[in-house]
Amino acid sequence: MPTAAPPIDGAAHLHSGKVRDLYQLPDGRLLMVASDRISAFDFILETPIPDKGEILTRMSLWWFEQLADLVPHHVLSTEVPAAPCSGPPCAARPASTTRYGSACAEAATRLRTMP
Numbered sequence: 847m848p849t850a851a852p853p854i855d856g857a858a859h860l861h862s863g864k865v866r867d868l869y870q871l872p873d874g875r876l877l878m879v880a881s882d883r884i885s886a887f888d889f890i891l892e893t894p895i896p897d898k899g900e901i902l903t904r905m906s907l908w909w910f911e912q913l914a915d916l917v918p919h920h921v922l923s924t925e926v927p928a929a930p931c932s933g934p935p936c937a938a939r940p941a942s943t944t945r946y947g948s949a950c951a952e953a954a955t956r957l958r959t960m961p
Contacts, residue, residue, distance in 0.1 A: 851881070864890055865902070875922065880906075 851862045857869035857877055864885040869877040880902040882894035910919045 851879075854879075864888065865899070 851859050851867040853859070854869055854877070857871050859867065859869055860876075861868040865881055865883050867879045867881060869879065871877055880899035882896060882898045884891050884893075884895050884898065907921070907924060910921050913919070
């Protein structure tokens with residue numbers, strides 16, 4: 847069974863996605879937590895990857911910092927005990943991305959080498 851969203855004192859759990867959990871803090875801010883869950887083809891796998899959530903959060907924060915002069919972002923603070931970052935409520939824009947580059951390159955190579 848995939849891991850459930852952990853309870854966070856003082857925060858209401860709103861939603862769980864494939865790898866992130868969304869909470870609302872008492873002051874109305876939203877808290878997004880990257881979990882150790884992993885998904886493949888929109889299916890959450892049973893075995894989490896230790897520290898995956900922390901690595902995803904560190905990578906995201908690095909990119910937010912790199913692009914701060916070019917585009918505004920939603921991160922208000924990373925000073926939340928036992929949680930990565932919080933931000934103001936905003937309108938959701940459902941989106942999903944999947945990297946198929948390797949599969950496409952392999953298929954293209956096979957098509958070129960077919961008799």
